[in-house]
Amino acid sequence: MTINRRKILQITAVGGLGTLAASSLIRPGSSKELIAAARDPYAAEVDQGLRYFRQQAQVQLPLVEDLVKAIRSGNLENAKDAYVKARPPYEQIETYAASFEETDRDIDARPSAFDGGEDNPEFKGFHRIEVLLYREGKVKPALPYAKELVESVKTLIKDLDQRQNFNSTLNFEGMIALATEVVAKKICGEEETWSDQSLLIFSDNWIGIFSQYAPYSPRVADKDPSVDQEVKAAYKAAKGKLKPYFTQGEVAAQPYSSLDISQRKDIVDVGYRFRRALVKAAKVLEIPVGFEV
Numbered sequence: 123m124t125i126n127r128r129k130i131l132q133i134t135a136v137g138g139l140g141t142l143a144a145s146s147l148i149r150p151g152s153s154k155e156l157i158a159a160a161r162d163p164y165a166a167e168v169d170q171g172l173r174y175f176r177q178q179a180q181v182q183l184p185l186v187e188d189l190v191k192a193i194r195s196g197n198l199e200n201a202k203d204a205y206v207k208a209r210p211p212y213e214q215i216e217t218y219a220a221s222f223e224e225t226d227r228d229i230d231a232r233p234s235a236f237d238g239g240e241d242n243p244e245f246k247g248f249h250r251i252e253v254l255l256y257r258e259g260k261v262k263p264a265l266p267y268a269k270e271l272v273e274s275v276k277t278l279i280k281d282l283d284q285r286q287n288f289n290s291t292l293n294f295e296g297m298i299a300l301a302t303e304v305v306a307k308k309i310c311g312e313e314e315t316w317s318d319q320s321l322l323i324f325s326d327n328w329i330g331i332f333s334q335y336a337p338y339s340p341r342v343a344d345k346d347p348s349v350d351q352e353v354k355a356a357y358k359a360a361k362g363k364l365k366p367y368f369t370q371g372e373v374a375a376q377p378y379s380s381l382d383i384s385q386r387k388d389i390v391d392v393g394y395r396f397r398r399a400l401v402k403a404a405k406v407l408e409i410p411v412g413f414e415v
Contacts, residue, residue, distance in 0.1 A: 164290035164407070167337035172288060174333050175215045179279045182211035186275050189251070190268045193261055201261050205251060206319055206374045212248075213323050214330025215278070218296045221288050222281035228274040232312065247271055256316035290338075291411065294404045297331045298413045301400055304328070305393035309386060314378065321367050321375035324389065328396065332357045335400065338407060346406045353403050356396040363392045 162168065185208040192204035212229055219226035227235065229247045236242035240253065246267050254264040281287070304327050313320040335353060343350040367376040381389075404411045 162289045162291075164338065164341070164409070167341065168288050168290055168293060169285075170337035171293065171334040172282060172285070175218065175330075176279070176282050178211040178215050178330075179275065179282055182208070182215070183272070183275050183279070185211065186268065186272050190265070190272060193251075193265050193268050196261050198255065198259060198261050201255055201264070202317070205248075205255055205317065206322070209248065209319065209322060210326040210373065212275075212278075213326035214333060215282075216327070217300050217330040217334055218288065218293055220292060220296055220299070221284075222278065225274060225278050225281050229271065229278065234312070247274065252314065252316050256318075290407075291409050293334060294338075294400075294407075294409045295411045295413070297334055298397060298400050298404065298411055300327055301331055301393065301397035302413070305390050305397065309390055309393070318377040318379050319375060320378035321364060321381075322373070324393075325361070325364050325368070325375065328357065328360050328393075331396075331400070335403065338403065342403050342406050349399070349402045349406050353396075353399040356392070356399040360389075360392040360396045363388055 185204075189201070189204040189208045192200045195201070216226060216230060219230075227244075227247075230249065231245065231247060232249045233239035233242075233245055236245050239245070240250075248271065250267045251264045251271070254260045254267070304324050308320060308323065308327075313323045335357075339350055339354070342353070364375070367381075398415045401411070401413050401415045404413075
């Protein structure tokens, strides 16, 4: 059994299932959703955002192939380096994880998503590899999982071409759900517990979210310029808060464990500011998402 992390966060955020947007109760690709997509007033914006994620998926594939090569070499430090370099693209793409739940599970689910945690054979992907490399210090046992990860990314590339599984309501819910997850769940440090690269994950989550908001920006600005500016300012503040923890030219961030409570609080504050602005933007566009400010 696996747990849909986004649905849990959404139910929690709005106080119960009864207030969820109708689209969140319809599986992507269902007949009702196909009809909804055909009437989507923001179809062009959905297409623009998907083009960017398709590009990122093509970037992701050689990075996981490099991870396989590094693990096959048997060198632990090389494998760790390849692991970190391979993380960013999917952390952007996962904004739309609700449209490819099985693939998301295979690529990026943590032990908490499975009955039995790490003992569940369905636990694989990045986080199984993370456990083996960083906690256990084992390289060769990670090889079959890395090979399987390559196949999962190939499936992801196909998933992103399934246009019927994407629409503005589902996608905006994905943006807000991931923005919520960063500050309500990932901030506790469980995201990259063993690699200590949670800051890298936060950064690319926010990049991915904003990449999908950007196509809607002119439409929001036409209806309420102040809200569009609020989203942009909140994103700039969020990224700016993380900037000191990165070194130019390097993918890896400063270890998350090195941040004190006040520094973590600052990240939470800007993260919630970004989330609330996105909820306002959805309301301006009259996109029925299951979240409140």
